[in-house]
Amino acid sequence: xxxxxxxxxxxxxxxxxxxxxxxxxxxxxxxxxxxxxxxxxxxxxxxxxxxxxxxxxxxxxxxxxxxxxxxxxxxxxxxxxxxxxxxxxxxxxxxxxxxxxxxxxxxxxxxxxxxxxxxxxxxxxxxxxxxxxxxxxxxxxxxxxxxxxxxxxxxxxxxxxxxxxxxxxxxxxxxxxxxxxxxxxxxxxxxxxxxxxxxxxxxxxxxxxxxxxxxxxxxxxxxxxxxxxxxxxxxxxxxxxxxxxxxxxxxxxxxxxxxxxxxxxxxx
Amino acid sequence: xxxxxxxxxxxxxxxxxxxxxxxxxxxxxxxxxxxxxxxxxxxxxxxxxxxxxxxxxxxxxxxxxxxxxxxxxxxxxxxxxxxxxxxxxxxxxxxxxxxxxxxxxxxxxxxxxxxxxxxxxxxxxxxxxxxxxxxxxxxxxxxxxxxxxxxxxxxxxxxxxxxxxxxxxxxxxxxxxxxxxxxxxxxxxxxxxxxxxxxxxxxxxxxxxxxxxxxxxxxxxxxxxxxxxxxxxxxxxxxxxxxxxxxxxxxxxxxxxxxxxxxxxxxxxxxxxxxxxxxxxxxxxxxxxxxxxxxxxxxxxxxxxxxxxxxxxxxxxxxxxxxxxxxxxxxxxxxxxxxxxxxxxxxxxxxxxxxxxxxxxxxxxxxxxxxxxxxxxxxxxxxxxxxxxxxxxxxxxxxxxxxxxxxxxxxx
Numbered sequence: 001x002x003x004x005x006x007x008x009x010x011x012x013x014x015x016x017x018x019x020x021x022x023x024x025x026x027x028x029x030x031x032x033x034x035x036x037x038x039x040x041x042x043x044x045x046x047x048x049x050x051x052x053x054x055x056x057x058x059x060x061x062x063x064x065x066x067x068x069x070x071x072x073x074x075x076x077x078x079x080x081x082x083x084x085x086x087x088x089x090x091x092x093x094x095x096x097x098x099x100x101x102x103x104x105x106x107x108x109x110x111x112x113x114x115x116x117x118x119x120x121x122x123x124x125x126x127x128x129x130x131x132x133x134x135x136x137x138x139x140x141x142x143x144x145x146x147x148x149x150x151x152x153x154x155x156x157x158x159x160x161x162x163x164x165x166x167x168x169x170x171x172x173x174x175x176x177x178x179x180x181x182x183x184x185x186x187x188x189x190x191x192x193x194x195x196x197x198x199x200x201x202x203x204x205x206x207x208x209x210x211x212x213x214x215x216x217x218x219x220x221x222x223x224x225x226x227x228x229x230x231x232x233x234x235x236x237x238x239x240x241x242x243x244x245x246x247x248x249x250x251x252x253x254x255x256x257x258x259x260x261x262x263x264x265x266x267x268x
Numbered sequence: 269x270x271x272x273x274x275x276x277x278x279x280x281x282x283x284x285x286x287x288x289x290x291x292x293x294x295x296x297x298x299x300x301x302x303x304x305x306x307x308x309x310x311x312x313x314x315x316x317x318x319x320x321x322x323x324x325x326x327x328x329x330x331x332x333x334x335x336x337x338x339x340x341x342x343x344x345x346x347x348x349x350x351x352x353x354x355x356x357x358x359x360x361x362x363x364x365x366x367x368x369x370x371x372x373x374x375x376x377x378x379x380x381x382x383x384x385x386x387x388x389x390x391x392x393x394x395x396x397x398x399x400x401x402x403x404x405x406x407x408x409x410x411x412x413x414x415x416x417x418x419x420x421x422x423x424x425x426x427x428x429x430x431x432x433x434x435x436x437x438x439x440x441x442x443x444x445x446x447x448x449x450x451x452x453x454x455x456x457x458x459x460x461x462x463x464x465x466x467x468x469x470x471x472x473x474x475x476x477x478x479x480x481x482x483x484x485x486x487x488x489x490x491x492x493x494x495x496x497x498x499x500x501x502x503x504x505x506x507x508x509x510x511x512x513x514x515x516x517x518x519x520x521x522x523x524x525x526x527x528x529x530x531x532x533x534x535x536x537x538x539x540x541x542x543x544x545x546x547x548x549x550x551x552x553x554x555x556x557x558x559x560x561x562x563x564x565x566x567x568x569x570x571x572x573x574x575x576x577x578x579x580x581x582x583x584x585x586x587x588x589x590x591x592x593x594x595x596x597x598x599x600x601x602x603x604x605x606x607x608x609x610x611x612x613x614x615x616x617x618x619x620x621x622x623x624x625x626x627x628x629x630x631x632x633x634x635x636x637x638x639x640x641x642x643x644x645x646x647x648x649x650x651x652x653x654x655x656x657x658x659x660x661x662x663x664x665x666x667x668x669x670x671x672x673x674x675x676x677x678x679x680x
Contacts (some may be wrong), residue, residue, distance in 0.1 A: 036324070041364040052565060053564075054561070054564075063337075063386065083564070083565045083569065083570075083571070084564035084565065085566075085569045085570070088567035089562070093565070093566070094565050096561075096562070096565075098582060100561060100562040100565075101559070101562070102554065102555050102559060102562065103560035104558055105551075105554055105555065105558060105560075105672060106342065106343050106672045106673075106675070108555075109551055109673070110673045111671065112548075112551055113551050113552060113555040113563070113566060113568070114566045116548050116552055116566065116567070116568055117567055120548070121547075121548045121549060123547075123549065124551070126547040126548070127539075127540055127543050127546075129543070133547075141675060157675060158342065158343040158344075158674055159342055160342045160672070176566070177565070177566070180566050180567055
């Protein structure tokens with residue numbers, strides 16, 4: 001079996017006395033669309049925040065494959081130079097449940113900030129506009145336009161990000177995280193607040209991310225038709241534990257999953 | 269419709285007047301003379317009438333429209349070509365540079381102070397306007413620059429030209445020292461810590477008598493031009509500037525010289541900040557102002573970004589301090605009180621956070637205005653506060669709004 005891109009082992013997170021994640025283990029295969037579902041308060045967003053470096057897990061490992069070996073993302077958070085940004089630089093990008101764009105900056109600038117690492121950050125060459133600086137800027141602008149086209153926002157490059165419609169803001173956020181050139185993109189409820197037509201477009205976009213842009217997708221979503229339609233692998237969380245991990249067909253008939261969502265007779 | 273609104277307004281005005289009369293009537297209207305009350309209703313009635321009229325006028329002020337005035341800072345394709353913009357800039361600089369050749373010594377001094385505040389405003393604009401970090405202790409860096417020059421001269425014989433980079437470097441270092449403890453702070457808390465920082469610097473300068481001379485201050489030497497001094501007779505066998513160029517001695521030459529060097533520094537700073545806004549560092553500052561969490565999720569190290577903003581702003585403040593010390597010839601802690609911080613912050617807020625033109629104009633306005641209004645010197649702070657309130661009401665984002673850079677379409 002191929003080693004998965006992301007391997008989560010025995011993740012444990014406490015908030016005070018509450019065990020938010022209780023020995024959560026799962027794997028995300030390279031090039032897959034994996035969904036993380038579960039009732040409200042199951043710990044989905046906590047898992048996301050651990051993966052993307054916003055929370056530090058108390059126990060467990062998050063291994064991101066790198067060449068032959070793997071990098072433990074939990075360790076990237078420690079130390080003087082550690083922090084969330086190191087996880088992002090390792091190749092994990094994310095979007096947020098409540099959109100977090102740079103609202104007062106233009107759409108294109110949002111995408112340029114995401115490419116910060118690829119740009120020429122030398123102050124001298126920037127002040128003097130040396131050729132190397134201009135080249136890096138031009139490439140970044142081209143890359144930004146490429147992603148604007150991909151998500152269908154090519155006409156809005158010079159608008160303020162905050163002035164876009166809600167659906168377009170969601171798409172821009174995806175484009176922005178893709179501009180960091182990630183290997184794994186984590187989408188936190190990307191369909192929240194979208195109408196059915198926009199949700200269909202979103203499903204198309206997510207499929208394109210995987211098939212055309214060769215990025216692995218991990219998605220949290222409550223819209224079951226979207227989840228069942230796009231994902232190959234589904235992980236179900238409940239009360240901080242993984243209760244099922246299988247393909248969509250199996251999940252739909254899993255008694256534990258049904259019990260978690262609908263309640264079972266013997267519990268009632 | 270219009271009629272009922274008029275009636276409503278009149279009723280509201282009458283109501284306000286009656287309330288005012290009830291409130292002030294007993295206080296102002298009844299006076300005790302001996303053992304009796306003497307009623308004098310004219311003054312409370314006048315006051316009530318005034319309130320009444322004021323309320324009526326207030327009804328006609330479109331408060332809603334003022335408060336909800338939507339700002340549009342979206343990028344627009346400029347109508348002027350870069351050549352035209354550059355030409356305009358050069359024209360302005362040439363005009364400004366010609367000032368010492370016709371203006372009086374008084375106006376040159378005023379312009380020097382104004383330009384120092386432009387420099388301070390530009391520095392604070394990076395911290396507050398671009399990076400969104402509210403800094404109430406900016407005067408601390410100004411003091412570091414000024415005292416850096418004076419102390420450097422006293423103990424190490426540092427000259428003006430050496431002091432410019434050293435002052436910038438030292439102030440930048442202090443910016444980093446301040447930056448580290450406040451990395452986790454936002455908004456009000458950050459403001460309080462920076463306020464304390466500015467005061468600490470002033471108190472150290474004031475109380476460390478052995479080194480800084482305390483309240484007595486320190487001398488700072490005037491600048492020289494390639495070693496030629498701007499004095500009537502040079503010290504220790506040197507040659508004064510006017511003899512080298514066969515000019516008549518004039519005390520105005522020194523001021524003109526400081527003015528021109530300062531102008532050059534301001535022009536360079538303006539250019540640098542203009543470039544910064546289109547550079548990765550500047551964009552990262554603005555992104556940090558907009559959303560720190562999103563920044564981190566994109567792989568930006570918020571620690572270095574915050575520190576770089578603090579340091580860059582502080583260095584510019586330090587340079588301003590060196591100019592201040594060199595021009596005054598003397599530094600003392602009195603010049604670095606909290607009021608200076610507040611004034612610089614007012615310059616940034618009034619001009620429009622992040623906007624270069626706005627900051628430059630408001631710095632010129634706020635430092636020149638008191639000179640024009642010498643007769644009203646007592647009311648200076650009052651006018652100042654009033655202007656701030658008006659700006660907050662009408663233009664919450666400042667007089668000149670920052671416009672985002674426009675990116676032309678490429679490749680298609």
